Amino acid sequence: MKEIDPAIYGSSWFAATMSGSRSRPRLTIDIDVDVCVVGGGLAGLTVAREVAQRGWSVVILETRRIACNASGRNTGFVLPGFAQGMDKIAARIGLDHARELWALSRRGLDYVHRTIRDGKLAGVRDGEGWLAVSKHDEPERIAADVDLLAGSFGANVEVWPVERVRATLKSEQYFQAVSYRDAFLIHPLNYALALANAAEADGARIFEETPALSMDPAGVRKRITTPGARIRAAHVVLAGNTHLGALMPRLAATLLPISTYIITTAPLGERLAGAVTYGGGVSDTDWADNHYRIVGGDRLMLSGRMTTWSGNPKRYVKGLAGDIARLYPQLGPVEIEYAWTGMLGNAVHRMPQIGEMSPGLWVASGFGGHGLNTTAMAGELIARAIVEGDDTWRLFAPYQLVWAGGLFGRAGAQTRYWTNQARDGLARKRDAWPVTLPQFAGAAMVNATMRFLSSIAQRLGAIAASLTGRRAN
Numbered sequence: 001m002k003e004i005d006p007a008i009y010g011s012s013w014f015a016a017t018m019s020g021s022r023s024r025p026r027l028t029i030d031i032d033v034d035v036c037v038v039g040g041g042l043a044g045l046t047v048a049r050e051v052a053q054r055g056w057s058v059v060i061l062e063t064r065r066i067a068c069n070a071s072g073r074n075t076g077f078v079l080p081g082f083a084q085g086m087d088k089i090a091a092r093i094g095l096d097h098a099r100e101l102w103a104l105s106r107r108g109l110d111y112v113h114r115t116i117r118d119g120k121l122a123g124v125r126d127g128e129g130w131l132a133v134s135k136h137d138e139p140e141r142i143a144a145d146v147d148l149l150a151g152s153f154g155a156n157v158e159v160w161p162v163e164r165v166r167a168t169l170k171s172e173q174y175f176q177a178v179s180y181r182d183a184f185l186i187h188p189l190n191y192a193l194a195l196a197n198a199a200e201a202d203g204a205r206i207f208e209e210t211p212a213l214s215m216d217p218a219g220v221r222k223r224i225t226t227p228g229a230r231i232r233a234a235h236v237v238l239a240g241n242t243h244l245g246a247l248m249p250r251l252a253a254t255l256l257p258i259s260t261y262i263i264t265t266a267p268l269g270e271r272l273a274g275a276v277t278y279g280g281g282v283s284d285t286d287w288a289d290n291h292y293r294i295v296g297g298d299r300l301m302l303s304g305r306m307t308t309w310s311g312n313p314k315r316y317v318k319g320l321a322g323d324i325a326r327l328y329p330q331l332g333p334v335e336i337e338y339a340w341t342g343m344l345g346n347a348v349h350r351m352p353q354i355g356e357m358s359p360g361l362w363v364a365s366g367f368g369g370h371g372l373n374t375t376a377m378a379g380e381l382i383a384r385a386i387v388e389g390d391d392t393w394r395l396f397a398p399y400q401l402v403w404a405g406g407l408f409g410r411a412g413a414q415t416r417y418w419t420n421q422a423r424d425g426l427a428r429k430r431d432a433w434p435v436t437l438p439q440f441a442g443a444a445m446v447n448a449t450m451r452f453l454s455s456i457a458q459r460l461g462a463i464a465a466s467l468t469g470r471r472a473n
C-alpha cells in the first residue's frame, strides 16, 4: 500500500493526486470582522466565499488544514436530495414543503456544477451519473421510487432494468437500478482546495492551525478566542461538523460521529472493463457499504463499513477487498494501494442542521453522507441570510437540534449497522443454498441477537433523550 503523509489528508488516492495545496498562516493578531466562520470544510468554505462575494469581511478558522476531514476524504458523489429519503421527508413535513427542500438540494448540486464550470477547474469533475442499484429482484419497488422522485419532485431519474444494469455492472448480485442522470462525480479534495482559493480571491481570509477554543456569543459583537489571538465578529457560523467538541458541547452532542473506510485498487487495466464500465457512482445499499466508482481511468474506489469511533483503515482493507471480490469475482485478486477513513456527522433526523441558534450565531452542519450538494446549498442560504436578511433557511426549521443520544445513540447506530450486515450475510447464504443446517442456524442466531441488542440500544437512547428532554437550542 502507498504511504502518503496520513497526518493531514489520510493515505488517500485523492491526497496522492491533489493539486494546489498550500498551507496558510495562523492567526496571531486580534481582528474585528463582520463574519467569523469556524471550520474549513466545504460548508465553512462556501459560507465564507458567499459572504465575501457580497462585500462583507469574513475569516475562516480551521484547527488543522483546509478540507482535511470529511470534505477532502469523501467519495465525491454529487447528488440531489438529502441523507434522509424524500418519501420520509414528505411524510414528515408534507409534500409541498418537501418539494421546496428538494429544489434547494438541487440548487446545491447546481452550485458545485457552476463553481467547477466558471472557475474552469480542470480534472475536478470526473464522472457522470449515479446508480442506486438493488441486490434484490424488485421491479415494482424501483418503479415506485422513480415515480415518486420524477412525479412528485421533478427529478431527472429513470429505471434501469436488470439487463441494462448488468451490461455495465457485470455482477450477478445486481437487479434493477434507479439512474440519477444529473448526478456527477468530483475529486472532492481538489474541489475544496479550489473553493478555498476562490473564497480568498473574493476577499475571505483563511487561518489554518487556528482552532476556535472558546466563544462568547452573547451581545452584538461576539468574541472568539484562538491560541494566538482574539476575534470580534457580528456573526459567527459554526461549521465544525463532528469536530466542534469543546467549543460548544451542546451542539456537538447533536451529531452522531460515523467513520467509514475507503480503498482504492492498483490500476486494473483491461480487467476492469470485464466488471465495471459505468463512469458514474454506484451505491448498492442505503447504509455505509458498497459505494464505488472508477478513478484514474482503471482503478476501483470503494467505501464501506462504519464505526462510531475512528478506526485504523488498514484493518478494513481485507473486508472491503472481499466486497469487491464478491461483487466481481471475474477481477481475480486485486491489489489495494490506498486505504483511508473519514468521519461524517449524522443528526438523528438525517437532515442538515441549518439556521440561527441565537441572534448572530449560525449553524451549518450535520450533512451526513450527503454533503457535497447540501454544504453548497447551506453556504449560500446562510450567507444570504446574514447579508441580505433572506429567511429561506427557515424551511429547515422542522429539523431541530436534537440530542443524538450520547453513548446510547452510538451503540444503537453501531448495532443497527451490524444487524444489517448480518442480515445481508444471511441473505447471501440463503442465495448460495444449499447451506448446512448449523451454518443457517448460526447465521439466524447472530441476526436475532443483533436485532435484540439494537432494539435495546434504541430504547435506552430514546428513554435517555426523553428523560433529559435535551434540545441544543
Ligand SMILES: Cc1cc2nc3c(=O)[nH]c(=O)nc-3n(C[C@H](O)[C@H](O)[C@H](O)COP(=O)(O)OP(=O)(O)OC[C@H]3O[C@@H](n4cnc5c(N)ncnc54)[C@H](O)[C@@H]3O)c2cc1C
Pocket: 038, 039, 040, 041, 042, 043, 044, 061, 062, 063, 064, 065, 066, 067, 068, 069, 070, 071, 072, 073, 074, 075, 076, 077, 078, 079, 210, 211, 212, 213, 239, 240, 241, 242, 243, 244, 245, 247, 260, 261, 262, 303, 341, 342, 343, 344, 345, 364, 365, 366, 367, 368, 369, 370, 371, 372, 373, 375
Ligand atoms: C468517507 C466519506 C464518504 C463520503 N462520501 C460522500 C459522497 O460521495 N457524496 C456526498 O455528498 N457526501 C459524502 N460524504 C459526506 C461529506 O463529505 C460531508 O457531509 C461534508 O464534507 C461535510 O462538510 P463539513 O464542512 O460540514 O465538515 P468537515 O469536512 O468535517 O469540516 C469541518 C471542519 O471544521 C474544523 N473545525 C471543527 N471545530 C473547529 C474549531 N473549534 N476551530 C476551528 N476549526 C474547527 C475541522 O477541523 C474540520 O476541518 C462522505 C463523507 C465521508 C466521511
